[in-house]
Amino acid sequence: MEKFKEIFRSLNLNDNDLTLYGNNVAKVNTTNFNNKKQGKLILMTSINPTPAGEGKTTTAIGLADGLNLINKKAILALREPSMGPVFGRKGTATGGGESEVVPVDDINLNFTGDIHAITSANNLISATIDSELYWKSSLNIDPTKVIWKRCVDLNDRALRDVEIKISKTITRKEQFTITAASNIMTILSLSTSVEDLRLRLENSLVAYTFDNKEVFIKDLNIVGSLMVILKDAIKPNLVVTKYKTPTLIHCGPFANIATGTNSIISTNLGLSLGEYCIVESGFGSDLGFEKFMNVINYSNDLIPSCVVMVVTIRALLLHDDFNNNFKHLDQHLKHVKLYNLNLVVAINFIKGDDVNNLNSLKEWLTNNNYDFEINEAYTKGAEGAKNLAILVDKLSNKKADFKKLINNNDSLELKIEKVIKNFYYLNEFSFSNKALDKLNEINNSDYKYYPICMVKSFASIDGNDSNQSNYKMEIKNLEVNTGAKFIVVYTNQVMSMPGLNKEPNSKEIDLINNVVVGLK
Template identity: 70%
Template sequence: MEKILKVLNNLKIDEKDFYFYGKEIVKINYEKYMNKKKGKLILMTSINPTPAGEGKTTTAIGLADGLKHIGKNVILALREPSLGPVFGRKGTATGGRESEVIPMDEINLHFTGDIHAITTANNLISAQIDSEIYWNSKLKIDPNKVIWKRCLDLNDRALRNIDIKISSKVCRKEEFTITAASNMMTILSLSKNIEDLRMRLDSSLVAYSLEGKEIFLKELDITGSLMAILKNAINPNLVLTKYDTPTLIHCGPFANIATGTNSIISTNLALSLGDYCIVESGFGSDLGFEKYINVVNQDNDLIPDCTVMVVTLRALNLHNDFENNFDHLQKHLKHITQYHLNLIVAINFIENDSIEQLSQLKKWLDENNYLWEMNEAYIKGATGASALANKVVEICNTKQNFKALIKENETIEEKIKKIVNNFYYLEDFKISKAASAKINSINKTKYKNLPICMVKSSNSIDGNDNKKSNYKITIEDVNVNSGAKFILVYTNNVMSMPGLNKYPNSKDIDLQNGEVVGLK
């Protein structure tokens, strides 16, 4: 508590503008601290990860500690972990060893209850929709055209497609998403402030009437209740790294389905309070970075001053890069350079890495004029990232000429094509009849110019996980998220509700002598 109070004092946060959750977690009333100054923005991304991940979070934490170590005023901004991966296969999202945010167990479990609040708010909307149908209200909601989906912050494949009985005469189909992929998560994470949140909620399309009329959340008359549920969840959470670097952890949208970045509020707060702000985009640059640049940044002035591409030898081996002249890595690097952004490759060193392969990677990066630096913070702590920190500072002060790829007035098909061509490196794509019909319908509405948020597998750069010959990515479904202000484009039957693997982490977690063990 004393360490956090010292950090809050250094950040000049008034005592009346924060409140503790226990001794190591604080929520901040952010409003009056926004836009005081503009720090340098550093964006973390990576190549396609192994099932164990590539250490983006670990590198982000290490870099933040490294910047603090060399005397910089830095604030890290991360996503909140979802209980689905924590109890599933991917595990925790708080780093590890010497690059860790604390308290690790609290952050990965219930934390400050934000995700529970988001789940409750999301499902209140679903409950109200079904109540309107049950009571045959004036809204005349068509049970077969309900857009809003229920959610749960767990991996539960049985809830992907279910039948629900509203009354003895009315049944309808329902789909659960994991909370991190829900509409409510993206709405809160993209909201700029409390007023913007209310506006986004009111304007959320939730269903259609029997006559085909759009029905918005405002018409359910529950926005006030939603605001009451979310009144604390909208405030960013502050914790410290193992080396006492201030870290804002707030909102947790998945990158393979949703936007994949922490809240706009926490990013703007970090940029206002610090000289350097580090944010992380989920999965590889084909997902998190693409969505950050083309969706998150569409409505915000958040061009990164430096983009950090995290690589590990184990991931390069997974993608056969040492045999293929680093083809996979090159594709990810082109994702960044096509926007004319400042870039550095962070080689996340893992114990027992091959020195020969490490030399091969460094040689290739040098020959192709890519700036790189080692990250050894996982083992050595802040000093292990000080060299990377110094180079990032230098890059942040280098002029760049950002060049947008996608224009707002392009059609939905044109936007999809640009992403398929420039991020998945595919010549063409297929559109199902159902998706084509929805695109034609959306093109006749006010939503036609919204950015698109692609739903794609995180395992491969093009979504061709099974290495099919003559492969084309398929657009299976398209939906409008009017509150988040984007169009969801589903590919290759990617699920928005994960399932547990055969031996999930939940089998190893326990409470022993009052301490949580087995989190990994």
């Protein structure tokens, strides 16, 4: 524990700033660090990933370790793992090999109880709504117009669509989401302070009355109880990598449904404590990066000093890039160039990759004037990311003339069009009748200038996963998330409650001699 505390004291954190959870995990009271950002933000993204992922987290950890190796004060700010993917197909979210955040078991399982608190707060809202229906309260809630969904932190496809019986005469349809896709997860991740969290909760829309009036959480009179449940969950968790790099792990909204980045509070804390704060956005640049720039960075106070694009040979092969002049990779790189940001390509070279493919990739990057380095942190630790760290440090200090893609006062239609044309490379799209009705409703409301959060498949840039001919993207629906303060725009049918695959990781995990084994 003393070695653990020494690392935190090097960040000018004292014992009063920390609440210890065992010997190597702590929570940080961020009150003393608000609005003191001084470090440079490094944003990790990637091309469209394979089912196993492309090593964004592993690369982020290696880069942070590498920066500290060259005597730069670097801090990681990562997403908090969900037990759904841990017990499902994708596995853990703490890196791997020599590029890992510890303690792996604790972080990937129950950790400090944040996700339990988020689940409980989310479901207290649902339980209260149903109680108001049961008692036929003066709120006059229409059971067919409840938009708040229950959640659970597991992959459970049977809960996607259920019918619940509230009383002998009242039943309603319900949908569960996985906790990482819940509204409370997104609200907490976007909150900038305790006060901001309270306001977002108060103004979260949960249902409509029989005469179509809005019902907010504040109308349920439970905001105080929610704040009590979330009082510790709002504090970032602090751990370290194998190479003793301080790491903030806090919140984990999915990027194909929500924003896909750790909490703004933890990012701001990292920027206030270090020279560099390395942040990872979810899935490919068509999702996590786009949402970071247009939703997370809505106020333009989190502009990356450098963007790192993670690339693997296996993903390039999956997208047939070696036979297609690296078109897929080029499209992702252009996403970053839209904003005139400094850019580094990190080649996550994996044992067994073909060296000829590597040479072809390096030649293309060189001919197209992209800066790149190979990341070998998985096998070599901090030393394996040293060259990558040197390059990122160099480019992060290069002046970049940042430009916005979406303006805050752009119309809702124009915001959608800019994302579809510039990120999905589609010139045509359409609105369903349902989406047109919702578009008209939002345009006549106070929410019309909110940023947009696109819902799209992570497997392909344009969402055309089945390679349909004459494919045309359709906007299927729009919803206002008043707590998160953005408009959800649905394109593909994306599941907010995953299911277990045929042979999930849960069949291989065990506790042997009090040691957790089988976590991937």
